[in-house]
Amino acid sequence: MDATSATSAAAATTASNAANAQKGLSGNFDTFLTLLTTQLKNQDPLAPMDSNQFTQQLVQFTQVEQQIASNKNLESLIALTKSQSAANAVSYLGKTLTVTDGTAALENGSATWAYSLGNDAASAKLIVSDSKGHAVYVGSGETSSGLHAFTWDGKSNSGATLPVGTYKLTIAAQGADGTPITGDVASQGAITEVDLSGAEPMLMIGPMGVPLSKATLISGQ
DSSP: OOHHHHHHHHHHHHHHHHHHHHHHHHHHHHHHHHHHHHHHHHSOTTSOOOHHHHHHHHHHHHHHHHHHHHHHHHHHHHHHHHHHHHHHHHTTTTSEEEEOSSEEEEBTTBEEEEEEESSOOSEEEEEEEOTTSOEEEEEEOOOSSEEEEEEEOSBOTTOOBOOSEEEEEEEEEEOTTSOEEOEEEEEEEEOOEEEOSSSSOEEEETTEEEEGGGOOEEEOO
8 A cells, every 4th residue: 555545545535424424414503403493483473582592503513614624624634643644654664663672573483583682691482472472482602791593493492394474583581590581573674565545554574563653673775
C-alpha cells in the first residue's frame, strides 16, 4: 500500500462519517419542522404555545450542526497527518532499520543480533523467545565485556525448525559473585515493505513489523 492509497482511504472515511452525521441531522431537523408546523396549525388561539421551547430546540440543532462541522474539520486534519506520516514511512523502503528492543526477524533460516555486556561475566545465557514469550532456544553466550554477535539458525534445543517470524533475544549474565550484569541487545534489517493498514505505519523487515514510532535508527541512502 502506498501513500496515495492511504490518503485516499483516510479522506473517504472522513467524508463518509461527516456525510452520515449531516444526513441524520437533516432528517431530524425536517421532522422537527413538520411537527412544529402541525402544532402551530392546531394550537388553541386563546392559549398559544410557548415559543421559548421551540427557540431552545432550534439553538440545539444549530449547536449540533456546528459540532458536526468542527468534527469534520478535525477528521480532515487527522487524515492529513496520517497521510504525511504514511508518505514519510514509504520513503524508508530499502533502508536499514536498527531495533533495540531485542526483536529480530527469523527468515531464510537465520536471525542475527548484536549484544553487549557492561562488564566481564562468569556466565552468560542467551534466551530466544517466540512472539508469545515462550523460550524456544537457550544457549551459552560470550562472557567478556563489549559487543558480540549472535546468529541463530532458527532451531529449538530439540532440533525442530521453527517458522519464520519475530523472535526476541534476552541476555542473562552474572558476575563471579552472582551479581546480574546488564546486557543490551539490538538487531538490524532492510525495510522491505511498509504496512499502512493500521493506525500507525509498520516498517516491515521480512515477517517482522516495527511501528514507525519505535524505529530507533534508520540509515542508508
